[in-house]
Amino acid sequence: MKQPTFNGRVLLPMDAIEAARAGDPLAVERVLRYYEGYINKLCTRTLYDKDGLPHIGIDEYMKHRLQAKLTEAIVVKK
Template identity: 80%
Template sequence: MKQPTFHGRVLLPLSVFAEARAGDPLALERVLRYYDRYINKICTRTLYDKDGLPHICIDEYMKHRLQAKLVGAIVVKK
């Protein structure tokens, strides 16, 4: 059976989300890896050095905050 895709990317099965909600650390890691490119994209910033040259980098603080929010939204507290 062909796996469902979105813009050419294979979607995560719902069973992975269910396992992550139950507290499986490997499933949670898989979800974080799946969304890693998207999180990197929205955390990309252009910073300028003292000479005014632009440098594109990832805001690590914001990336960690978004990952923590994602984990908090998935994991159910019992």
């Protein structure tokens, strides 16, 4: 059976989502890895080094905040 895709990308299986909602840490990690590229894109900023020169990079603080919010939204509170 062919796995479902969206825009050429294999979708996250429903059993992984259900396990993450139940609090399985490995499943939560799998969901975070699945969305890592999207989160990195959201967190890409122009950062400045100590000499004031700009470069494109990932805002790690924002990335950790988004990962925490996603984890909080996934896990069902009992």
